Amino acid sequence: MKFIFMMPGWEGFASDSRVLHDALNKSTGSKVPTKIGYYYLVDAGYTNAEGFFTPYRETRYHLSEWRDECAPRNKKEFFNMKHLSIRNVIERCFGLLKMRWAILQSPFYPIKTQCHIITACFLLHNLIRREMFVDPIEHELVDLSNNEVEVDELEE
Template sequence: MEKWDNLCGTEGVYILAGWEGSSVDGRVLRDALSRRNGLPIKDGYYYLVDAGYTNGKGFLAPFRDQRYHLSEWRNGRQSTTPEEFFNMKHTSARNVIERCFGMLKMRWGIIRNSNIYPIKQQGRIIMPCFLLQSHIREHMHVDPIENVYGDDSQNEEEDSGLDGEPVTYVEPTQEWTNWRYNFANQIFNDWMQNRHVA
């Protein structure tokens, strides 16, 4: 759980296509969670979400009112609080997700300019592109597209089984808020300790 996993791998792929890009993220998430075979959340794991989502069980959002974007740590700027350090790690991990979408668009030209098709048809196009991408990642030892973006696959997990009760809605809880705060403190303290040792 305390690992910033590479989400480009084949494990845990979930696709919900068909929503318009202008739809509110929270509404799309509610739809994904309410479906019969909806978005699975393995017990003890979480999805990284941006500040537009609720920080609730299974969904880890950044701290608000803290530096967040990678550009804010350029030129040797260091994190000074656990919340800032957490946000830096969070945005780095989310950057990997953005790279995954970049790889998809590089490989499948049809999704670069799919707006010429009706929404329903776009969903039918996107689904096989994602599934083929997962198949390629699973069966190719070297994917030439990754050379453009780099390969972070060494962090992939093998276990894809789901444990526990499914999450069917997201609401903030003090327990989850405390967990995020404690996690931020733990990784910040580890980083500070390693800096002083080196």
């Protein structure tokens, strides 16, 4: 649940593929780290490329489609189910980042300042994940979800 690469500065409406292309071909500054035998998990907004795994298109993928113990019917669906479960970890990581640093919710700074804020928040997030045995924000969320389960059980 740590970030290994970030590239702030793109507008929110830029396509995922365009941002990735820029990150892979950047002539100055940092580039997406690539290593033979390792892969990045990306969503369907990207194209399949060497070192990047996208889910199969036109194959069940969303969480709602896997409820009620509906097992995968073939290899593509099984891959998509596993892809989704790993992507949930990625989404949880972004959720923690946004909960921890409310400043990321406010776009009221010049773009250069926003880039510095984003970089600082990512670095501090990784430091907390590396140095603290228990992430206080994640621990608080687990406690809240456990209490909600207990309350639901009492109501039934």
